[in-house]
Every structure is written in structure tokens, then in C-alpha cells.
Amino acid sequence: MEKWQMYVTIRQLHEKGFSRRSIAEKLNCSRNTVDKYLNMEAEEFSTWLASTAARKKKLDDYEADVLTGLRKHPDMSSAQVCDWLEEKYPGFNTAESTVRRYVKSLREEYRIPKVTPKRAYEAVSESPMGFQMQVDFGQCEQRTVGGQTIKLYVAAFVLSHSRYKYMEWQDRPFTTNDLVHIHVRAFQHFGGKAREIVYDQDNIIVVSENNGDIIFTQQFEAYRRNEAFQVYACRGADPESKGKIENVIGFIKKSFAKHRPYTNLDRWNEEAIDWLDRRGNGKKHNTTKKRPVDVFRLERETLRPISVFASVAAEDKNVIHSNESITRVVRKDNVVLYESNRYSVPLGTYDGQGKSVKLVVQDDTLTIIESETGEVLGKHRLSLEKGKLIQDRSHKRDRSKGIPQYMESVAQKFEQYDLATAFLDEIKVKYPRYLRDQLQLINRQWDRHSAKVINLALEQCVNQKLFSGTDFEDMIQFLESIIVETTETALAQSYVEQLTPEAEMTYHVRPETRQLDTYVAILEGK
The missing domain is CATH 1.10.10 (Arc Repressor Mutant, subunit A)
Structure with a gap:
């Protein structure tokens, strides 16, 4: 109509x-x-x-989602709509041009206009591979899931030739120390560094222009000398000099950050890396008509190697701390994200409640430590590649045996084999998809607790119809607490029984309780 x-x-x-x-x-x-x-x-x-x-149109199944987004955020671009659909529906695989036409038709049909500001840029010749990298900073305000507003700060890097990007976010303004740390991680992400890096004349980098003879901050200059790269500090609002990174900052703000709900900083940075892989570096660039990730495979070979930055730490101890810990959240597939790679932790570490761990980087080793207990969950050799899964063999599922054989091996560890088999059969019925995870959780108890407590826990779980690995683990902890309490009581009673009759009489003597007036009278000298 x-x-x-x-x-x-x-x-x-x-x-x-x-x-x-x-x-x-x-x-x-x-x-x-x-x-x-x-x-x-x-x-x-x-x-x-x-x-x-x-x-019926191809995207009609997503019409409600798209309309909700457009009505709530009328300035949302079709590229952002496409990215949100890809993120929300993993199986979504539709050309961006199709999404663009569909969004356009919905805007026309439901009268949802979009006003896009225009800005003119002058064309700049392309830089050769590996020659130039551009760096800039941005900030934006985000809404938390609770409706509050928080200000976030981003540092972004882009290789001028391939347009391959990296970004990192903080919830506070950047310092020179922060900038040096981010450079280290960015260079590791790229697998090398460019000969020239373009910056704004930001006060965390530049102390004074000095009539063109730029004076840098002490920490940044020490790091720059050690890494031996050239710096081009351009004037502010100079799109011809740093237009590529200005476009990147705008792209990040509009396509990634705009209207995205904020939960915590770790999750935000993980989403940023995922967005770069999916869209920032994974989609065809409007100017080059190529995917940055494809061109980067060639440009990476032309980057200069990263220097050892220990000398910087020696000059200024505040620049690099190899023993600093970094907080991360364990993902649902029991891995921790670090420098665009995934490092494994033991199966079952993920608890569904945002379990945090600390990462300690020393030399070429990454150590993962549980935040609450200090237990070392794993040690891995750092990978210089990107997008890799680095997995400890001991963290992997035991796939050398089938499920029946695995159940048999677990049941044979108990004194009451038939009771254990019945217990595991009930778990198999209750958790058919997670049976191996349940068996591994039960199997781990033999390395942590005594056989006596484990066998007693089996009897109690069967009697109380508690058929799960978590309940089994909780029962073990409950029984151990009772054993400790009972042992302490028995020791105290044994001590009393060893006393002589006179000493035992003294043991049961209780001091006389006097009224407060008695002490007051003594203090008054009466």
C-alpha cells in the first residue's frame, strides 16, 4: 500500500x-x-x-533486525548493518552490495533518511611496500549494558601500502609509556616495522616543534632510537599527510564503535581484533579494490625486523616491564587471546562467568596464571605469527580412546566398579553431548584428592542422586571439610584424655565472672 x-x-x-x-x-x-x-x-x-x-527477498528473514537497528540508529551505514549481521549470525554469507541495496530499499519504504557528512581529500600517491606506517589516536563515548556512559581511547596503526590495520583501546588517556607498549604489540602484530612512521604532533610524542627540528619526549626518543625508525610529525588536520590513518580512525568509530554496547575492556579489545579480521582487514578496500589481508601477505616480507628492546628498559625502567601481568578473560573454547593468537588452558577452565587469568610475558614465553589461586594453568612459547592456535597437548581432550573405553578406564579407578559404572551411565544419559568433559572433570579428582575421599564421594552422590561431575567435585570438597573438622575435634579430645586427674580438673575450671561495679570500685580506690 x-x-x-x-x-x-x-x-x-x-x-x-x-x-x-x-x-x-x-x-x-x-x-x-x-x-x-x-x-x-x-x-x-x-x-x-x-x-x-x-x-521473497533474500534478506527478508533479517528484516526485523535491520529495521530495529535503523530506527534506533538512523545514521547507521549499510556496511555496519552487514557487519552486525555477520557477527550476530555466524552462518550469514551475503554480499555487502546485496545488503546495501536491501538497506536502501528499507529506508525508502519506511521513510528512514540518512544524512552523511562530506569531507574532501586530495589524492596522494601510494607509498611503496614496507616504507610507511601511520599512527593516530581517537576517543569516543560508549553506552554500557547498564545504560551508563564511558569514555574510551583508541590508538590505531595502518600500513600505508596494504591498509592493514591494528588498534588497541584503553579506558584512560594514553601516556608515553602506554604508547611505547602499544608500539611493541603493534610491531609484533605486523611481524615487523616500517621505515617511516607518521604521527600527529601529540604531546605524548613531541615536546616542541623547535622550528621544524622536532624534539621528542625522552621515553619515546629512547624507543625510537632503539628501533631505528624515522618519524614524520605532521601538522594537525592535515589529511594529505596522514589521511589514511584519519580514515581508519573514522572507520573504527563509525563501523566498529558506534552503537556497540560496552561490557569490559578485555571483551572490547577482543571484539576489536575480531572486527579487524572480519571487516577492517578482511573486506575489500574502496581505494585499492583489494583486501588488506591479501596485500599484507606480500608487504609483510618487506617490513624491517623488530629490534630487541631490552636496552630501552635499561635506559628507562618505566618503559618496558617484562614481568608485568596482563589480565585476560578465558574464552568459551578454553583459550586466551594474546597478540591476535589463541593460547590454550586446560579443558574446563572456562566457567561461563568471565573467569579471569593473568598473562606474564618473559622473553619468548607466555605464562597463564589463574587470578584467584595463582595456579599456573599453562606455559607456551610465543608465536610471531597471527591468527594461530597454540595448544598444549596436555590441554587437549583425550581422543586416543573412544567414549566407552574412556568410561571404562575411569570406572576402574574406583573400589566399587559396579557402582562407578552405574554412576557414569547416569551421567551419560543426563549429559550426552558433554560426556567427555564430565569424565575429564571426574578423572582430574584422582590427582587432587585421596582415594578414600573419592570413593566415599561416589557412594554419597549415588545415594543422593547427584549425577554430574560438578556435584561429584563439590561432594569431595564437602567431605574433606568434614574430615578436617572431625580430626581437629578428635585431637582435642585425645589431649584431654592424656591429662592427669588434677590437670583435667583444671582444664574444666572456668574463671569467675564478676560484675562491672567491682572493677569500677577498684579503679576509684575503694
Whole structure:
């Protein structure tokens, strides 16, 4: 019905002498729509309209999601809509041009206009591979899931030739120390460094322009000398000098950060890396018409190697701390994200409640430590590649045996084999998809607790119909607490029994309790 009303209105305005351009502006629709409707007679339009009503578009299943996003955020771009659909629906695989046309049709159909600010840039010649990298900073305000507002700060890096990007976020303004640390991680991410790096004349980098002879901050200058790269400090608002990174900052703000709910900083940085892999580096660039990740495979070979930065730490101890710990959250697949790689932790570490661990980097080793207990969960050799899964063999599932054999091996560890088999059979019925995880949880108890307590816990779980690995573990801990309490009581009683009759009489003597007035009288000298 809305399309028919649009058709009638366009015909009426055209009969009144309005130009096709003015009709499009007045009705907030495209010039092509006006041309299409004016070139169709009423009967022809009715036939076409009836045919479109029965035809289902490829993205109609996502119409509710798209409309909700457009109505809530009218300035959202079609590229951002496409990215959100890819993130929400892992199996979503539709060309961005299809999404763009669909968003455009929904905007026209439901009258949701979009105003895009324009900015002019002058074309700049391309830099050779490995020659230049551009760095800039940005900040934005985000809404938390609780509705509060938080200010976040981002440092972004881009290789000028391939447009391959890296970014890192903080919830506080950057310092020179932060900048040096981020450079180290960015260079590790790229697998090398460019010969020249372009910056704004930011006060965490530059102390004074000195008539063109730039004076850098002490920490940054020490790091720059050690890594031996050239610095080009351009003037502010100079798109010809650093237009690529300005575009990246704008792209990050509009496509990644805009309207994205904030939970915590670790999760935000993980989402940022995922977004770079999926869109920032994974989609075709508008200028080069190539995917940055594809060009980067060639440009990476031209980057200069990263220097050992121990000398920087010696000059200024505040720059690099090899024993600093970094907090991360364990992902649901029992891995920890660090420098775009995934490092494994023992199966079952993920608890579904945002379990945090600390990462300690020393030389070429990454140590993962449980935050609460200090237990070392794993040690891995750092990988210089990106997007890799580094997994300890002991962290992997025991796939050398099938499920029946695994159940048999676990049951044989108990004194009451038949009772253990019945217990595991119940778990198999209750948790068919997670049976191996349940068996591994039960199997780990033999390395942590005594056989006596484990066998007693089995009896109690069966008697109370508690058929799960978690309940079994909780029962063991409960029984151990009772054993400790009982042992302490028995020791105390044994001590009393060993006393002589006179000593035992003294042991049971209790001091006399006097009234407060007695002590007051003594203090007053009475």
C-alpha cells in the first residue's frame, strides 16, 4: 500500500510541474525510483506491485533486525548493518552490495533518511611496500549494558601500502609509556616495522616543534632510537599527510564503535581484533579494490625486523616491564587471546562467568596464571605469527580412546566398579553431548584428592542422586571439610584424655565472672 501511495504522489507532483529531482528530494527517495514509477502506467504498476508482494527477498528473514537497528540508529551505514549481521549470525554469507541495496530499499519504504557528512581529500600517491606506517589516536563515548556512559581511547596503526590495520583501546588517556607498549604489540602484530612512521604532533610524542627540528619526549626518543625508525610529525588536520590513518580512525568509530554496547575492556579489545579480521582487514578496500589481508601477505616480507628492546628498559625502567601481568578473560573454547593468537588452558577452565587469568610475558614465553589461586594453568612459547592456535597437548581432550573405553578406564579407578559404572551411565544419559568433559572433570579428582575421599564421594552422590561431575567435585570438597573438622575435634579430645586427674580438673575450671561495679570500685580506690 505504501508503494502505491508513493506512486500516486509522484504522478501528482509530476503533473503539477515538479522536476524529477525535486520530487525525489521532496519525497526523500532516489531519482531512480522516481524515473521507474513515472515510466509505468497505473495498470502496469499494479501488476508489478502484485508480483513483488509474492516474491521473497533474500534478506527478508533479517528484516526485523535491520529495521530495529535503523530506527534506533538512523545514521547507521549499510556496511555496519552487514557487519552486525555477520557477527550476530555466524552462518550469514551475503554480499555487502546485496545488503546495501536491501538497506536502501528499507529506508525508502519506511521513510528512514540518512544524512552523511562530506569531507574532501586530495589524492596522494601510494607509498611503496614496507616504507610507511601511520599512527593516530581517537576517543569516543560508549553506552554500557547498564545504560551508563564511558569514555574510551583508541590508538590505531595502518600500513600505508596494504591498509592493514591494528588498534588497541584503553579506558584512560594514553601516556608515553602506554604508547611505547602499544608500539611493541603493534610491531609484533605486523611481524615487523616500517621505515617511516607518521604521527600527529601529540604531546605524548613531541615536546616542541623547535622550528621544524622536532624534539621528542625522552621515553619515546629512547624507543625510537632503539628501533631505528624515522618519524614524520605532521601538522594537525592535515589529511594529505596522514589521511589514511584519519580514515581508519573514522572507520573504527563509525563501523566498529558506534552503537556497540560496552561490557569490559578485555571483551572490547577482543571484539576489536575480531572486527579487524572480519571487516577492517578482511573486506575489500574502496581505494585499492583489494583486501588488506591479501596485500599484507606480500608487504609483510618487506617490513624491517623488530629490534630487541631490552636496552630501552635499561635506559628507562618505566618503559618496558617484562614481568608485568596482563589480565585476560578465558574464552568459551578454553583459550586466551594474546597478540591476535589463541593460547590454550586446560579443558574446563572456562566457567561461563568471565573467569579471569593473568598473562606474564618473559622473553619468548607466555605464562597463564589463574587470578584467584595463582595456579599456573599453562606455559607456551610465543608465536610471531597471527591468527594461530597454540595448544598444549596436555590441554587437549583425550581422543586416543573412544567414549566407552574412556568410561571404562575411569570406572576402574574406583573400589566399587559396579557402582562407578552405574554412576557414569547416569551421567551419560543426563549429559550426552558433554560426556567427555564430565569424565575429564571426574578423572582430574584422582590427582587432587585421596582415594578414600573419592570413593566415599561416589557412594554419597549415588545415594543422593547427584549425577554430574560438578556435584561429584563439590561432594569431595564437602567431605574433606568434614574430615578436617572431625580430626581437629578428635585431637582435642585425645589431649584431654592424656591429662592427669588434677590437670583435667583444671582444664574444666572456668574463671569467675564478676560484675562491672567491682572493677569500677577498684579503679576509684575503694
